[in-house]
Amino acid sequence: MGTNSGTSVRVLLLLFYCFWFEFCVYAIDTFTSTHFIKDSETIVSNGSLFKLGFFSPSNSTKRYVGIWYGKISVSSVVWVANRDKPLNDASGIVKISEDGNLQILNGEKEVIWSSNVSNAVSNTTAQLLDSGNLVLKDDSSGRIIWESFQHPSHALLANMKLSTNINTGEKLVLTSWKEASDPSIGSFSFGVDPSNIAQTFIWNGSHPYYCSGPWNGQIFIGVANMNSYVSNGFRMDHDEEGTVSVSFTTSDDFFSFSLYYAVTPEGTMEEIYRQKEDWEVTWESKQTECDVYGKCGVFGICNPKNSPICSCLRGYEPKSVEEWNRGNWTSGCVRKTPLQCERTNGSSEVGKIDGFFRVTTVKVPDFVEWVPALKNQCRDMCLKNCSCIAYSYNNGIGCMSWSRDLIDMQKFSSSGADLYIRVADTELDEKGNVKVIVSVIVIIGTITIICIYFSCRCWMTKQRARVRRERIMEVSLFERVNVHPNFSDANMLGNNVNQVKLEEQLLINFEKLVTATNNFHEANKLGQGGFGSVYRGKLPGGQEIAVKRLSRASAQGLEEFVNEVMVISNVQHRNLVRLLGCCTEGDEKMLVYEYLPNKSLDAFLFDPVKRDSLTWRKCFSIIEGIARGLLYLHRESRLRIIHRDLKASNILLDEDMNPKISDFGMARIFQAKQDKANTVRISGTYGYMSPEYAMEGIFSEKSDVFSFGVLLLEIISGIKSAGFCHDEHSLSLLGYAWKLWNGDSMEAFIDGSMSEECYQEEILRCIHVGLLCVQELAKDRPSISIVVSMLCSEIAHLPSPKPPAYSERQITIDTESSRRQNLCSVNQVTVTNVQAR
Structure with missing residues (x-):
């Protein structure tokens, strides 16, 4: 009897296990006709990139079934099923019906949405893929019979196609939400117009609202500066069945699924990119009023830099002057002088030949036609055709012409195309007359200028010499120290300072930097800190640079600027950022560095997604590189330099993840026999400052060693020192590490992404070195040269560490010392939170 009971229990357990196992398998990214999704449940794609379930938009209680990004706290919905039929409560379910279709049912079991596949089979499975595509598959053949990518909502994901069939007119388009809180189908749609030369449109109902311009095989030539912001592999495909489709893809999977x-409900196409846990709009189709289709009417051209923004093309005038004066340009322009269009072969009547006026860097008009002509034939083809009123040539497209009214033209500051507008010969004559007048004025003016030049030559020579002297003086540290007595630490610079002056060849012209950064455009801004802003730029030779521009409102200024120039221009090492030059014109103070394509170290350490890419071998290489950079500063450079602000945000990473120490605004030079120094000005970053520096203003090589120890522990644990407070006893990061060390449980301190068994001993050794570096007394800490030997295992047996400084988060402050009021001061010099520099 007992045996039979035991057997029965085991059978029941086995059946339960099988059922549970099957359910769990399906609960990952798949569901079938035997399992459905309730309102409170979701399915997650295999790589956890996307989720499918019920949601309510902001400021709404209605329930919809949608797909959104799975690993991000701020969800972004990219597809909605029941857009026009929301549920009013949480009673809905998603299931596969008996005929194999996907369905959404309300609490009364009424079907409010269905995939409506006419040739569905009874045995189907729904799966959410890591691409964000929900597919319905025939279990027997594995054939996909329905997919959400073929029924898009408002969002275009990587590898998803929007298409139009030329033969049937069938379109696959995005449709906007009605409002931000209402996913129902709105007024705007986005798709492909394949007529003649393919381009994309946003339509407001059936009327064009935005046009991208023709596709030339690489870019849409009607999108300003498309090369500068689109690196996502856009492509336009044509198949044999007459379908033209647009899509984007990239070889970088992380980038693909982060963009x-x-x-939008307002009719704007937005590029949305994930920055850590937030989404950021990095481009939008409507950047100015000129991006609205036909803003200036026919034969009008829009320039956002002009006031008013609309004007007529040469040879045209407003159709209604009264309306144009009121700012209503939709009526457009009409031709002032009729075209002659009487050219015949061999004609010598030059006065009756129409000509072409060139408009440069322009968005070409709509209704473009392709002409089978080479570049040198394009003009003649248009001139011989009386209906041709404009032409343009693009290497990727070929010859383009227009025979209808020209509409939706815009003047760009760069990029765009050259458009040749057909005008009467009299319009060109007017231009010729103007040229004659201008030429006469130029000749008279030139003679006058030559006379003035010779009379002022001596004066100009003296002025150049004076400006050169001032520029050299402006970047000479020794002279600056003497004229600015507020340089509190000037006595520490030693005898070397007389020999360290910035060479004039490092001075970079302000106008060159303006051009390189596109007038310090916001799109080129990499980051901002107490010093000012950092911008990405490109010099005329193609070299990419990072420009650190001192803000006029900054609390720092000349001392830190001159100090950083003097220090970094005289050191060179593979683990130190390289200074290319500086600019000191007028009130401007700028430093120009090499551009490093990866972000600073803190962007990797404290980002839960990017942290996973840091294997222990990469981390150890970074640790070793930082240590060798410090060793060079302390011992190997001809100038002994104390950095004083070593932290994760001041470690930049090049394309190979090699670390480079940056931001030398707080650095100080030591004399050959000098061991330590004192300052009354305590500036730095709390959490990295050694106790003797924070409390007494004393700093030395051991101050940098302390900061290095904190940084080493941050790298291994993935925990940021500043702001960390363990629940028990208010322990700081250092106190937490010390507690685990004493408890012989250091494995708990190691970040999970690098807990590789084969490197466990090496990681524990690095933690040991880190604790030796953060000991409270400076004399107990090893020098950086010993630290390097310890990391490389050249020193086999390491001494036992003593308790670290700042074991507890709250530090007792001696109120009798006024200097200690600055104990937690934040460094106002270094640039933090910088993106790729």
């Missing part, structure tokens, strides 16, 4: 495009 998408969406059409």
Whole structure:
């Protein structure tokens, strides 16, 4: 009897296990006709990139079934099923019906949405893929019979296609939400117009609202500076069945699934990119009023830099002057002088030949036609055709012409195309007359200028010499120290300072930097800190640079600027950022560095997604590189330099993840026999400052060693020192590490992404070195040269560490010392939170 009971229990357990196992398998990214999704449940794609379930938009209680990004706290919905039929409560379910279709049912079991596949089979499975595509598959053949990518909502994901069939007119488009809190189908749609030369449109109902311009095989030539912001592999495909489709893809999987495009309820196409845990709009189709289709009417051209923004093309005038004066340009322009269009072969009547006026860097008009002509034939083909009123040539497209009214033209500051507008010969004559007048004025003016030049030559020579002297003086540290007595630490610079002056060849012209950064455009801004802003730029030779521009409102200024120039221009090492030059014109103070394509170290350490890419071998290489950079500063450079602000945000990473120490605004030079120094000005970053520096203003090589120890522990644990407070006893990061060390449980301190068994001993050794570096007394800490030997295992047996400084988060402050009021001061010099520099 007992045996039978035991057997029965085992059978029941086995059946339960099988059922549970099957359910769990399906609960990952798949569901079938035997399992459905309730309102409170979701399915997650295999790589956890996307989720499918019920949601409510902001400021709404209605329930919809949608797909959104799975690993991000701020969800972004990219697809909605029941857009026009929301549920009013949480009673809905998603299931596969008996005929194999996907369905959404309300609490009364009524079907409010269905995939409506006419040739569905009874045995189907729904799966959410890591691409964000929900597919319905025939279990027997594995054939996909329905997919969400073929029924898009408002968002375009990587590898998803929007298409139009030329033969049937069938379109696959994005449609906007009605409002931000209402996913129902709105007024705007986005798709492909394949007529003649393919381009994309946003339509407001059936009327064009935005046009991208023709596709030339690489870019849409009607999108300003498309090369500068689109690196996502856009492509336009034509198949044999007459379908033209647009999509984007990239070889970088992380980038693919961190970016998408969406059409907004206001009719704007947005490029949306994930920055850590937030989404950021990095581009939008409507950047100015000129991006609205046909803003200036026919034969009008829009320039956002002009006031008013609309004007007529040469040879045209407003159709209604009264309307144009009121700012209503939709009526457009009409031709002032009729075209002659009487040219015949061999004609010598030059006065009756129409000509062409060139408009440069322009968005070409709509209704473009392709002409089978080479570049040198394009003009003649248009001139011989009386209906041709404009032409343009693009290497990727070929010869383009227009025979209808020209509409939706815009003047760009760069990029765009050259458009040749057909005008009457009299319009060109007027231009010729103007040229004659201008030429006469130029000749008279030139003679006058030559006379003035010779009379002022001596004066100009003296002025150049004076300006050169001032520029050299402006970047000479020794002279600056003497004219600015507020340089509190000038006595520490030693005898070397007389020999360290910035060479004039390092001075970079302000106008060159303006051009390189596109007038310090916001799109080129990499980051901002107490010093000012950092911008990305490109010099005329193609070299990429990072420009650190001192803000006029900054609390720092000349001392830190001159100090950083003097220090970094006289050191060179593979683990130190390289200074290319500086600019000191007028009130401007700028430092120009090499551009490093990866972000600073803190962007990797404290980002839960990017942290996973840091294997222990990469981390150890970074640790070793930082240590060798410090060793060079302390011992191997001809100038002994104390950095004083070593922290994760001041470690930049090049394309190979090699670390480079940056931001030398707080650095100080020691004399050959000098061991330590004192300052009354305590500036730095709390959490990295050694106790003797924070409390007494005393700093030395051991101050940098302390900061290095904190940084080493941050790298291994993935925990940021500043702001960390363990629940028990208010322990700081250092106190937490010390507690685990004493408890012989250091494995708990190691970040999970690098807990590789084969490197466990090496990681524990690095923690040991880190604790030796953060000991409270400076004399107990090893020098950086010993630290390097310890990391490389050249020193086999390491001494036992003593308790670290700042074991507890709250530090007792001696109120009798006024200097200690600055104990937690934040460094106002270094640039933090910088993106790729």
